[in-house]
Amino acid sequence: MIKIIARNHLERFLTNEDGFLLLNIIRPHLQQGEKVIISFDGVDSLPSSFVNTALLPLLHDLPFSKIKEYLSFEDTNSQINSMIKDRFKSAIEKQLAIPVY
Template sequence: MEIVIKKYVERPSTYEDGEKIFNLIYPEIANNERVEVSFAGIESVPSAFINAAFIRLLEKVTFEDIKKYLQIVNSTHHINTLIQNRFAFAVKKSELA
């Protein structure tokens, strides 16, 4: 499945916007389906959007499944780095708990 963020959220800038994307991603990953999320036409997003759209997945599925089934495409270096850093922080935090 391909999810083009701009088709669902005009300006991805809030936690609520991220929740809309999460609600599209999660059922696919839960069913062991690959999901391609496209940031086409988006230059940057806040961490609140990333937390809601992607990091919340850790509450439902393993990080291994996220790596296996989720692919980010048409993204900027800034967005990629933000996603990687947020996942690294969340995974490390969960390992310490």
């Protein structure tokens, strides 16, 4: 298991580019079957563009059940929790176009 403190790797959490940086940090660990904890300590909110790019492309790599099993979050708040949950829900239920990176 690896714990990634997002603030140690990113200066901001706003754009698709920021999300892409986080994706590239977590993806190799998940692809190797490692459990990943992402700490959002010190982060007040996440916009949908960040979450769409940081997390949703993982659906191309793993089924959602495996993502839920291997990826967890800590040091979050209700906005961050809702954003992550809502973006995954929309991507799965509505089969939205998920960016491939």
